[in-house]
Amino acid sequence: MSMLSGSSLLITGGTGSFGKAFLREVLDHHDPRRVVVFSRDELKQYELRQAFGDDPRLRWFLGDVRDRERLTRAMTGVDLVVHAAALKQVDTAEYNPFEFVRTNVDGSQNVIDAAIDVGVKKVVALSTDKASSPINLYGATKLCADRMFISGNHYAASGDTRFCVVRYGNVMGSRGSVIPMFRRLAQAGESLPITDHRMTRFWITLPQAVKFVIDSFELMTGGELYVPRIPSMRVVDLAEAVAPGTRTHEIGIRPGEKLHEEMIAPDDSRRTIRLGERYVVMPYVSGWGYEPPADGESVPEGWTYRSDTNDLWLDPDQLRELIATFG
Structure with a gap:
C-alpha cells in the first residue's frame, strides 16, 4: 500500500501542469484522505475544481508561498507536501530578478518553516536542470532553493519533518511547451524557429515526473537530491517529430539559455550514487542522522550528467510516438 493512502497531502502551485497530473494520479490510484491545493490564481482553482468534479477529498487554499x-494555516494537519510553486520563465527572470527571489527563495524558506512548525512528515521540493551550474537568475534561485531544502533537515533535526529535492528536465506536455507553437507554425506553412541547431535537452513525460515524485516519498530519509535517468533529445529532432519535413531557421540562444542542459555537475560526482534508474546526490553535511543507501553504486569522480553526453537518446520516431501519447 502506498504511504499516500489515507494521508493528508498539500501541493503548492497545484494548478500548474505538474499539479494537475499529480492530483489525477493521487486521487485515482492512492486514496488519500485529503489533498490541499495551495495556489494564487482563483480562476485556475475554479477551473480545476470543475475538471475534478468537486471531489470531496480536495481542499482549495488561495495563497502565495x-x-x-x-x-x-494551510499545512496544519498535513502529512506530506509537494512544493511545485515557482516562477519559471528564464527570460522573465532576467527582467524581474527580485520577484523570482521573493517567490523561489523567500517562498521556499516559508515552506520549510511552515512545514517544521506544524510537524509535516515529508516534503519533496521540485527543482530543475537549470539549477545545476546555473548561468541565469532563474537557475540561481532554484539552486538556492535546493540547498535550502536540504539544509532544512538541520533545522528539523530534533523533530520529525524531513526534506528532499527532485530535479528533472523539460516536461513533455507541460504548460509553455514548444510543441504547440511548432504545430501552429507548420500548419501555417512557416519555418520553425530553432535557437541553435546543436541544442539538446533532457526529456521526461508528465506521468514519469509524477511517478518519480511519488516514489521519492517512499525512498527518502531526508537530505537527498534525486535525479531520474531520462533520455536526451535534439531540438531539431523534436521539430522533425512534430512537423516532418518543415523548414527550420536559427534565431540564436536567448538571454540566460544554455546550449546543453546539466542535471549533476562534475564537482557533485563525489557525492553521487546511482540507485537503479535514479541518481542520488547526497548532502554535503548531514547532521540529522542521514545514511546513504547501502545498495547505491558510486559514479566515477568527475562524471557529469549532461544532455549532450547522456547515454540515453530519443530519435524523431520515438519522439513522435511520445508526442502522440503525451504531447
Whole structure:
C-alpha cells in the first residue's frame, strides 16, 4: 500500500501542469484522505475544481508561498507536501530578478518553516536542470532553493519533518511547451524557429515526473537530491517529430539559455550514487542522522550528467510516438 493512502497531502502551485497530473494520479490510484491545493490564481482553482468534479477529498487554499502565515494555516494537519510553486520563465527572470527571489527563495524558506512548525512528515521540493551550474537568475534561485531544502533537515533535526529535492528536465506536455507553437507554425506553412541547431535537452513525460515524485516519498530519509535517468533529445529532432519535413531557421540562444542542459555537475560526482534508474546526490553535511543507501553504486569522480553526453537518446520516431501519447 502506498504511504499516500489515507494521508493528508498539500501541493503548492497545484494548478500548474505538474499539479494537475499529480492530483489525477493521487486521487485515482492512492486514496488519500485529503489533498490541499495551495495556489494564487482563483480562476485556475475554479477551473480545476470543475475538471475534478468537486471531489470531496480536495481542499482549495488561495495563497502565495511568499505568505508564511497562510502556508502555516494551510499545512496544519498535513502529512506530506509537494512544493511545485515557482516562477519559471528564464527570460522573465532576467527582467524581474527580485520577484523570482521573493517567490523561489523567500517562498521556499516559508515552506520549510511552515512545514517544521506544524510537524509535516515529508516534503519533496521540485527543482530543475537549470539549477545545476546555473548561468541565469532563474537557475540561481532554484539552486538556492535546493540547498535550502536540504539544509532544512538541520533545522528539523530534533523533530520529525524531513526534506528532499527532485530535479528533472523539460516536461513533455507541460504548460509553455514548444510543441504547440511548432504545430501552429507548420500548419501555417512557416519555418520553425530553432535557437541553435546543436541544442539538446533532457526529456521526461508528465506521468514519469509524477511517478518519480511519488516514489521519492517512499525512498527518502531526508537530505537527498534525486535525479531520474531520462533520455536526451535534439531540438531539431523534436521539430522533425512534430512537423516532418518543415523548414527550420536559427534565431540564436536567448538571454540566460544554455546550449546543453546539466542535471549533476562534475564537482557533485563525489557525492553521487546511482540507485537503479535514479541518481542520488547526497548532502554535503548531514547532521540529522542521514545514511546513504547501502545498495547505491558510486559514479566515477568527475562524471557529469549532461544532455549532450547522456547515454540515453530519443530519435524523431520515438519522439513522435511520445508526442502522440503525451504531447
